[in-house]
Amino acid sequence: MGFSSSFSIISKTCLFLLILFASSASSSPSKDLYDDHCNSMVPKATPTKIDFTDFPLTPFDGNIYYKGGDKIFKQESTEHPYQYPKALTIKPTGNVYQTDVSGVFKFEASLIFRSTVFYSSSSNDPNSKNKGNVAFKLHGFWSDSSGKLCMVGTGSGYSEEGKLLNLEAVLKLNYVKKSNIYTSLVDGTLESLKLENDENYFDPISILTFPSMKSYYYTFASEKSGHSVCASGGLDVLKDSLRGLTTSGDGVCSMFFRWPQTFQLDYADECKNSKGNCNPLGGIAESVPQYMSTQVIQCSEDKQRLRVLLYFSNGSYGAYDRLFDPNTTLVGEGLWDGEKNQLCVVACRILAPEGSLGNASVGNCYYRLSFRFPAKLSIRETSFIQGQIWSNKKVGDSGYFDKIKYRSHDRSFYGVETSELKYEYTEMERIKKLCPPNKEVKKKGSSYPEPLSYQMSVSMSIESSKVKNMWGNAVPLFVGNNFYEQGSHSVIANLETSAAIQNGRLKISYKIRLSLPLGTDLGGGLSAPSSSSEIYPESLISAEGIYDIETGDLCMVGCRELNSSMQISSNQTMDCEIVFKLKFPPSNSRRASDITGTMQSSRRKSDPLYFEELKISSNAYRMYESQRSIWRMDMEIAMVLISNTLAFVFVALQIFYARKNRESLPYISLVMLMFLALGHLIPLVLNFEALFMKHGYHRRFGFEREGWLQLNEVILRVVTMIALFLLLRLLQLTWTARSTDPNQKGLWGADKKAFYVCLPLYLAGGVIVLMVHSIRNHYGTAEGSSSRVIGYHHAQHSLWDDLKSYAGLVLDGFLLPQILLNMFFNSKEAALSRFFYMGTTAVRLLPHCYDLYRAYKYVNWYDGSYYFADHGADYYSTAWDIIIPCGGLVFAIFIFLQQKFGGRCVLPRKFREYQEYEKVPVVSEG
Template sequence: MAPPPSNPHRHTQQLCFVLPILLLSSVAAESTPSFSSHCPSPAPSPDLHTDANDTNALLEHFHFSPGFFSGSGASNLFMPGISGYFSFLPHAVSRTADPAVIHLSSATLTLFGKRAEEHNGTLGFGSYERIYDVAVSFRLDGYYSTTTFELCMVGTGTDTDGPVKRYADLALRLRVPSKPSLVDPFVAGHLEGGVDFETVYLVTYADGDVYKYSEGRATCPAEAATTSARGGFSCAALRSRLLSEYRLRHAQSNSSSLPRLHEPAMIVNQVHCAANGAVRLYAVFSNDVMPWARTNRFAVENQAVVAEGFWDAETRRLCLRACRVELAVSYWSSAAEKLEVRECGIGMSFWFPAVWTVRDRSATAAMLWNGSQAASGDAGVTSDPITASAFQYIIRTTTTTTNLSDVKYSYTQTFLDTATRHYLNANKKTKASFPGAYKFSSYRDFEFRFFADNDEMVRERGQAYPVSIGSAMVDGDELAAEYAFSRHAAAEMKQSRLVNISYGILFQFTAFDRPDCSEIKAEGVYDTETGFLSMLGCRELNVSTDCKVLITVQLTSLEESQPSGHGKGRISSLRDKTDVLYFESRNITLYGMYSEQVSESIWRMDLERIITLASSTLSCAFIVLQILHIKRNRDAALATSITMLAVLALGCAIPLALDLHTLLANRDKQFVELSGSAGLLDLQELVQRAPALIAFVLQLRLLQLAWAGRLSSSHHHRSLGSERRVLQVCLPLYLIGAAVTGVIHDGNSRSARKDPLFGEDPGTLWGALASYAGLATDGFLLPQVVLNAISSESSSARALSPWFYVGGTVIRVTPHVYDVFRARRYVQSARPSYVYANPRDGLFGSAAWDVVVTCGATALAFLLFWQQRPGGDVRRTKTGGY
């Protein structure tokens, strides 16, 4: 039987279908790097079915903590000298036919760093460099050997910052210990590519629950017993307290038992623990004692330790055995591959002090000693151990997880006596409502921020927060602090006028563009009836502690409404001027708001939103009434001033344009900062501008009707001549006002540049001109009054409806009246938020100017009423009208 005849069209269709697949396969083969050329080992093996539980366990093994990267490739990708971090996220993994090989078929490596770009400044400030965050991602596929602990993967990378840039033919080689241990705790390796990608070195602390603890438990020395706060073991709470930066105190004789660990600060940035109380951690030692927020990120320093141990439930301490870690080579060099674990004879202990004093307020304390004698059975501490205490302001950044309710504060009597003596010698205010004396007081009312006055070119500012009030601890967890205040401190302040109090004061200053920070721990007495605070404090210096610092503060009463907010104070030294620790006194100005004032401010902003919405809605109604008035009276369109309607339309358009600019500038964000508001408002605020948009459209319709009425009249030439005369009178006034606004704005900008930290923000020139446009809109009746004065027919025609000009005047005057009321009724803060009647919208920003504008707008409305009343035109002509 003969074969069926072939169908040439069918073969053609098959060829057209197969060719694209072959082409795509060849392109994919060219773009995917060859595994065998980059990863000779481990050898690939066929995948096997892997159940869900096994897959999850394998994925957990390859889930690393964010790590550190460096090398020449890092300097080419990101800004050199600024460290970044990387993350490694596995997506799919399976076992293979080779039991010693695991296939990690999909994973993402992401490098996070910073880049800089030049920007041209505005208002004559020149160009500046903007530093921003950027990430470069790599998609990888490879195999892991459980015998050699080598992970080798190949793939491609993508840089989406600016024009998309792709990196092909990349290989990642990592050593991932199967069971990390004290002497083998790191995941390290490098990422390398072709000619356009230089090597990037990676290292991180091994994550996951699979960890091999050493045999035997680490012990804490008996002679170093301390009083620790109550509470059992909690992995989450322990981790949140240990992750911090610690100030180290070495022996005064400089004969520390650990001479290699001589840095002043220790940062614990990796903590892992198990349910049975086992704990392991990684800590670095640094010469930088500034509390930069870096405690949750893996770092590489010259000296570091890895430690492991267990929580001792009896003594409520964490006992650890530690090993010193050093860089094999400087990790910024191209030869760096790993960190080396060397000396393992270091003992570490952490505990949580149950009693705080003015000198020691550590939520977490630690000690390091030479534990090499432990091998011979001696668990004692050698001479001159290193003690450590967590920076208190680092703890305050995690107050939601730091419960200090079981910590007691012990006041120092000599400090209280000195503070009381200076309190008795001070001139205090009369009785008023101060924090602690009124019903709705909160411990937050005792917090304040301040800036210092000095004659040097140094900018100084700070913040003060209460640690304890009476017997109540008000530091730490917010809920526990509020409960302790209302339960104990508030009752003690009602029973006694003079209450013991302790503070933590952070003092930040900038000299020659170099920021620095210091802390003062103080305690003293507080008068609930006069709001006077007198304290004696200690400040930490490089090699000593100065405990003769006097802090006196006079708080502002709740009834006062001054821009200073909380009041004024003074920080001075009680030492002789010849003493090396003496410093010049500083007057401080406090700013902030009390809790009742904050609630009142929120209520005020809600009220202002309602007023704004009501004003916009009423404006629409008044414009509609004027449109109906023009349609009913044909002569009204001819007698209405086009200049006045143009000014009103411009006054409606400018706020909408500013809001649109804000929206476009923040189109990738979920919030915008509206013009004139110091707070971040939701996009829903723009929806509230809908009535303003409707008013603008109606205003354009009114302008179109008036213009059409002019052109359809037989007397339009005469009316246009009158309108030109109105422009000749009004336009120079508007231009002079704009020039004056520019001069005032320039003067405010110069003043702000002299005091860039605390000077009032002058805003932009566009913002100043927008404020002036609002002022011109306040006097929107001026062109109509001028037109009526030069043309008697305009007044006789009653161009404007009383609803329009009286209602419009009321809408324009109400913000100024409200501004005067608000300035006297509400307490201003350092960063006030205004939704309605921003004081900066005034040309001079004063209450007197608000009164002047109100009187001027009212006078124009009264003058227009007099012009449009029957018989109000004293120059009645014979024509009787147009």
């Protein structure tokens, strides 16, 4: 976090405080708002006690549709071509209270409307990305019996001119606690309480959503009717279907709950010729959607049932960050059929009269869907999930449409055991002709990426003679007969893969994605439309071929799907005349080199499917770099052990110093020693495996390092425990020396004053951390949820991580209580050994100096691999790595000056009030 981002967070914090103050200042008038606008809907009741039971109103967080309020929402603009999808988040905040009226609950909630306009992060305004967001804080009552919810409150947002708006609103929702598919739709309005001529007024906003419900009763997905759903018109039973899909893990929930999944719709030939009843949403055939996406609302593990939303669109992004449109969305119930290994779904339309959402309802439940999992894939069929959607209506009836097949568009395969999944290589004869063995002599000492390694996954920069700014990625699907599981594969191939290698050559299959700028035309139908709902439309290619592990050559043939305009005949739906070649550099090379290659059509130039040759390049992730990263991590583990060892050595030296100078013992700050002891105690109480046993570490690099990590964990526990015991011993010696000396009452008072100063200071810092965390996540939810649209991942810190970082900052300033004690008592006593306060300061500040070096020297190839200067245990950034060491050095200098010239020597002269304390000689016995 640099200076600019720190300033941004501080400014957001100030804005939050301003809004909070404004809302608290207007709290008394808002008491009357509920009486005026909600009392007739849900009469106000008196809260009695906190309700700790599961409240049925679960957070709404993405499957919400709203319409209206255009005045306070940023509108699409040609200046901002990349638009966020609209989004609304509703979630309860604070405690829920029972009231003196049975079935009536009082609670608070926040509403956050996210802007649709994407603002560049390079803008000079640190808040520019959030100026389109509108947030409300509401409170009110919900009636269990009537299902009515009414809340009032205030909010803030920005007008089109950039002026801050102070909004007042009332939220009215119909929310039935016990519901089925027909009553699960929650609808309502958010209305402004300002007059229409007021600049803070906004048009009423209609809201529709399908939240997860505690008391939901499945209407169609029952044991009696569920299995017969697919039998009425679904796909034939697959001969090679994956078995035992729900026998392990969480069953159907593990497979489907991590969706959204996107499916490409495959219409019958009649539909391709614009004939027949083809559109599942009604209307003319020319407007048929091309993709269907799914988003699971909730899932029942015990009954193998789920609720799902089905989105129809013309963009492959599907349900990612999608605000559903009731006109193009179905809501359904699914039940797993274990006998046929398929998921059967009954879906319904959302009936909303044009221009009005107030009377929206669920109906027309004639949609049927089935989802299957093939056990065998090939170059012409690489979809992990297949299915079909149809209507249970008869031909000629309203709502009837022809059966539509679909297959998964994503390459993700969640929650399914892949050991049974096989791949059938069908193009080997062609590949032998197109890709003969490379006769070049293998360079001595060179080694190339292992077939199952992460290095086989390639991010590509692509260019042609006309177009330069294209890119894509190529990820293995199968290596030999092994499914390539991205993120959990090993550098060293297993025995099955090794046995499949013949003369250094191994069969391999890939999924390739090309991202083409809008308007790109490479010929042969390999093009992108001039306008699209997607920022970068993708072209998908499946490929299979041979990888030579002795030369690093990858040669494959590929197949791409043809759109209807490029299909020469109804039987030719794919173009499999593509040759894809890559050349991997040696993985153990210290010289920088790139992956290079080509993708070209093997057809004649006169062929309508011919496209010009594409050149491919990619940065190679060399094993040399991974070895450097491993060496760095080993070094950091050693530095952790050394620094913790030095910590207890410096404490031991302080004990020896105190025993030689017993008169100095009472002058040591007990508050300082307590904070240092807690800093050593808490890591011992917490699970140390979280520090060392980072499973991705050995999985990523393929080395079995558990024994080494466990040994270091044990040593670190022992070292930390010794340091803790020594600190407790020093604390006990200081306490005893001060308690047995009746002339040290002034020290007790000075130490209490130091505690009274430190505690509010630390608590205030903790509150700021909580506020910054809340603000960052508040705005980060809106920014991060659309991160996939622009190709970035937004990672939010957990509250626990932020608190740990703040605790590290407190320990960095461990000398503050001692400085305050010396000031209040005006002590000139050399209470601390120079080895202790300078050495401990160096141990605390060394990680920040190392972090600056590491940022300059190393590339963090693998997130979460920091063991020394762990970013989850303190504040680390260029700014903090300068501020914290400077502050620590200043504290150490203060201690040095205080022990030489007096405790108040660091204060301006007018604040120095010297007060001499006469030492009374103590008569020792015998």
